[in-house]
Amino acid sequence: MDVVVGITGINAIDNPGPGIGIAKSLKEDPELSVQIVGLAYDAMEPGIYMDWIVDSAFLLPYPSGDYRAYLERLRYIRAQTGLNFLFPVLDAELPLYIKYQKALEAEGIRTFLPSLEQYKLRGKDRLEEVAQTIGITAPRSAVVTSYEELARAAEDIGFPLMVKGVFYKAYKAFSLPEAASYYSKIAAEWGYPIIVQQVVTGEEMNVVAAGDGNGNALGMVGIKKTWITELGKIWTGVTIKNDRLLAAAQAFIERYRWKGAFELECIVDLENDTVYLIEINPRFPAWSYFATGVGVNIAANIVRSALGLPVTVADYEPGKLYIRFTDDFVVDMDVFQKMMLRGERR
């Protein structure tokens, strides 16, 4: 079956987007014959130049602009490439794709995304509710909109604490002045409200998984990051099988009938046998190829599920290692010039 899959987030840089991992996963499915269309927001995204993975590449208008222009550009790309499936993976573009998923499908571009109601579950102000529903806990937190409330919440929770935006940014603060400075920093950039959260200690563990929208899992892998970069990004990791963690992900898929990929970030306090839910990402993480590498090809299962092809949900072994490494290559300037002047590489 020929599938032309558009993938965003092909910015494989020091804080990588999830795109290249998804592209590699799809290419590894022996039965799918996949053409990868890289969708970029900047002519310098490395994926544009990685022609052994990304078959063609196009620039997209920013999702912050006029959505009609955005859809028109996708229409153009579909006309040029036959694009018939799209993986949006960046936080900033998800609202657009979720809102217009039906319109896109009517034009022949399928996606596999949660509904708007499901998408709202990721708000940090919903964390405690979701954690409770799926059988784990969440750090104590407070929603604040003023310095007075911040001070009150800090007194309540104690230092150190995390200061977070509802959707973006998180900082650890050790004192009230520090918390206040992060508070104003986040508010200036992302607006209100701000979440103040208890710092919990334990092992950081994550799950990447996907649901089919009917309560069934399309694959699930638990991991622990063993080495992270200065930006907090995984460099090495190991697969794990923590029952409570995987049960929580399963419950998340079943209870909310989640559709599409997601990641649960958790901290597991082994001493007190408590799993804290820290964050829900309504999309693939940047390291999603890890799952493919241990035999659980979630991205391929999503495409298969969307196209009505058989899906196999494989199991995996704990103790497999993930190694990220740097590499480099050299190209002529002509692809860059084409991207700058025409916005595409074919």
Add this chain to the structure above:
Amino acid sequence: MDSLRQLAINEEGFVFNPATGESWTVNSTGLYILKLLKEGKDEDTIARQMAAEFDVDLETAQRDVVDFVEKLRSYRLL
């Protein structure tokens, strides 16, 4: 003017400065002016030539050339 002379100008409108690594995109009339500047023509001559060749009155052409040159100056290309 030195930096102008070194520029590698591609016919599609991509401009690269081999000495600094900077690059620019330029539209067709911008490219036209850039080439004439490179040949050493002055602003007034360029404006007149442009008004003769393009569908634009001399006054507008003069204003636009001055504005374009100011922009080049802000990029330290002049």
Add this chain to the structure above:
Amino acid sequence: MKKPYEKPVITKVETGLMNKFGNAPYYARKVRTAIDGVSIDALVQQFGSPLFVLSERQLRENYRKLYRAFAARYPNVQFGWSYKTNYLQAVCAVLHQEGAFAEVVSLMEYEKARRLGIPGEKIIFNGPYKPVEILEQAAAEGALINIDHFDEIADLEAVAKKLGKQIRVGIRVNMDTGIYPQWSRFGFNLETGQVMDAVKRIQAGGHLVLTGLHCHIGTFIMEPDAYAQETAKLVQLKYSIEEHFGYQIEFLDIGGGLPSRNRLKGTYLPPEILLPSVEEYAEKITQALYDHLKPGDFPTLVLENGRAIVDEAGYLITTVVASKRLPDGRKAYIADAGVNLLFTAFWYKFTVEMDRDLPGVNESCVIYGPLCMNIDVLDEGTSLPPLERGTRLIFSPVGAYNQTQWMQFIEYRPSVVMVMEDGTVEVIREQEDLSDIERRERLPEKLQLNSIAAE
């Protein structure tokens, strides 16, 4: 044959800006040659620039769309037109024709509604300051007065005694609906029990009869669930008051705050993506009513709409009077309208359309107003093709709050016209001249300057 001309543009390739489709792409450039079929050119020829243009058709359509969304789901709906959003007589008249009551918040607005011919019983009177003389008039004329604080209870009781009758009133409630920041400065707080204290106080006085509950949770509310919470809490409050005090609560006024398709500064995504549809709000609100109302009980649901109806019906036509190159290389345009006319430019990033299709690639630019003040910026960063002098720029949506919050500062305010449904154009507010500015002034005799000149 001469070659077609476009203004020369050169753009540096810079980190983070390497995307020709990024912002305001070439093919999404917006051109508007007419408003409701009347050409921009003809409008400016006849009425000058700058010019505010309101569309009667759009006003009525927006009203009807919103009203239908609620009336199709609930049998007893009444809209109040929020005067403070735009109290030009023609605008109010259109909405009163559509069936809206007047929702006023000051003495001046009350007098405006009355002069327009709106009877007292079709005026909803809100606000934290209602001078006693206007309270007395409103009470005598049967207006729906929503009480804001305890002192107003006392004022109204004095009025009732003077008029020798009981006055039917509503009280304003504030509550937590999950919206940040919570508007707690108006009305009586629900969670602390202040509302019940107010009802107790009203009953003890015996001069007022409580018939309604009012709440307004905030402005530009993008979360329909907040209204559902508000509605649910108001219904619960209604029953609790009816049970404990024996009053009959006949109307639930859930206020306004519905957003328009305008873009708040600081939001990353455009309104089409961020904002829920009108139906989603109506669905949540009426569902909350059905979930909590007793069977067969249908109190009047009142909404006080403003922005959601009028904002998108308003346009401002301006003319580019000059351009310059800023030291940082950006292009700057000076328009003949500024923040004196577009007060909402302080919090919105408007849609900017051009009256003609101009050739050339977009370059980043700033649009300044005509005021000799640094804050006079209509758009601090947009991307437009090189504009010719005399190009008209059309800003929208600007129908809400500008004609009530604009300021008279060094310029005359321009004409406001309405494009009528039949295609004609009516002046609904004439351009000002010096007499408007000086009519209320008095120059003392000894300061008359002509006597000096005569010496």
